[in-house]
Amino acid sequence: MKSTIFFLISVFLFIPCGPTFAAxxxxxxxxxxxxxxxxxxxxxxxxxxxQGASVFFEGIASVIQSADIATVxxxxxxxxxxxxxxxxxxRFRATPGLARAxxxxxxxxxxxxxxxxxxxGIEALEDTVTNLEWYNVKSMGAGVSPAAANAPAWIxxxxxxxALFAYLRGNEFNMASLDSVAAAAYSQMTRxxxxxxxxxxxxxxxxxxxxxxxELTAQQASIGRQRIFAQALIDAGADLVLCxxxxxxxxxxxxxxxxxxxxxxxxxxxxxxxxxxxxxxPKVTFVDGTLKSIELIPILVDKQGQSIPQPSLLKAxxxxxxxxxxxxxxxxxxxxxxxQKRCAELNTEVLIEGERGWINSVHKTQ
Numbered sequence: 001m002k003s004t005i006f007f008l009i010s011v012f013l014f015i016p017c018g019p020t021f022a023a024x025x026x027x028x029x030x031x032x033x034x035x036x037x038x039x040x041x042x043x044x045x046x047x048x049x050x051q052g053a054s055v056f057f058e059g060i061a062s063v064i065q066s067a068d069i070a071t072v073x074x075x076x077x078x079x080x081x082x083x084x085x086x087x088x089x090x091r092f093r094a095t096p097g098l099a100r101a102x103x104x105x106x107x108x109x110x111x112x113x114x115x116x117x118x119x120x121g122i123e124a125l126e127d128t129v130t131n132l133e134w135y136n137v138k139s140m141g142a143g144v145s146p147a148a149a150n151a152p153a154w155i156x157x158x159x160x161x162x163a164l165f166a167y168l169r170g171n172e173f174n175m176a177s178l179d180s181v182a183a184a185a186y187s188q189m190t191r192x193x194x195x196x197x198x199x200x201x202x203x204x205x206x207x208x209x210x211x212x213x214x215e216l217t218a219q220q221a222s223i224g225r226q227r228i229f230a231q232a233l234i235d236a237g238a239d240l241v242l243c244x245x246x247x248x249x250x251x252x253x254x255x256x257x258x259x260x261x262x263x264x265x266x267x268x269x270x271x272x273x274x275x276x277x278x279x280x281x282p283k284v285t286f287v288d289g290t291l292k293s294i295e296l297i298p299i300l301v302d303k304q305g306q307s308i309p310q311p312s313l314l315k316a317x318x319x320x321x322x323x324x325x326x327x328x329x330x331x332x333x334x335x336x337x338x339x340q341k342r343c344a345e346l347n348t349e350v351l352i353e354g355e356r357g358w359i360n361s362v363h364k365t366q
Contacts, residue, residue, distance in 0.1 A: 073244045
């Protein structure tokens with residue numbers, strides 16, 4: 001009897017309860033958001049001491065934090081040490097409170113390969129790296145040794161490793177700083193990207209080109225020889241190239257299915273009126289290492305008469321809008337339409353839906 005019961009139980013346990021399917025591999029989305037130059041000097045030190053540097057990011061932090069990785073180009077040191085470079089007409093150094101504010105705003109990786117990073121010498125640069133590290137913010141493109149300056153920043157997202165590099169065009173800063181700032185040398189950059197390509201799910205490269213030629217149009221200046229370098233970086237294995245240039249706004253090119261962003265202009269700049277008060281924050285989404293889409297987020301970065309530079313979102317105009325909101329609301333569509341034209345010149349199609357623009361991996365103009 002016991003053997004019969006055991007047989008029946010065994011049969012019951014092995015009766016399939018329903019159809020079985022092979023588990024499909026899970027797809028992983030990784031989003032990266034980038035903004036242009038942050039250039040903060042002593043003019044804003046009293047404000048930072050009184051209100052804290054986080055005040056700069058109050059209107060935009062939630063958007064920055066929405067991405068898996070947020071990255072920015074820092075065109076100033078974060079320190080209270082160092083001697084000013086007498087050869088520089090304008091010199092920028094922000095009080096140490098900026099490091100904490102950048103971390104709280106949601107930035108994960110910061111490019112230091114910028115024209116003003118050495119305005120106060122190696123001591124200020126060392127403090128910048130240390131202050132960022134204290135708040136677990138990665139930096140790349142500058143360091144106390146050539147190896148540190150050229151090393152990638154590594155960030156792990158969803159068990160995937162992301163490598164970020166940053167380089168500065170060599171003739172835009174004191175050549176004596178080459179040991180401290182990663183130079184945009186063609187062969188060196190492409191070799192570095194190839195070396196990490198197998199280990200990284202995604203490779204991101206900042207390429208700062210310094211000042212633009214005033215005799216060229218903004219779009220021409222933001223591309224120029226950068227295009228050769230940027231495309232070579234994509235060929236070497238980079239998945240996203242951010243070609244920053246001082247005070248310049250360019251479009252986005254899709255090259256072999258990978259985005260090249262030709263300058264995001266200024267994000268925060270405290271010295272004079274911005275050349276581009278309305279710019280774009282691109283949020284680039286990859287699925288299993290392949291580009292899925294780019295969300296274009298229109299933002300206002302000009303102080304608009306205020307004493308505090310506070311980037312904020314631009315919105316689509318609503319029928320019941322108050323006059324006080326009119327500029328913000330109308331500017332969203334205008335900003336996207338302007339950027340749409342810049343991208344069209346690079347053979348890239350931008351679709352505008354409400355308050356956002358979109359570039360899909362297959363959207364290219366004919």
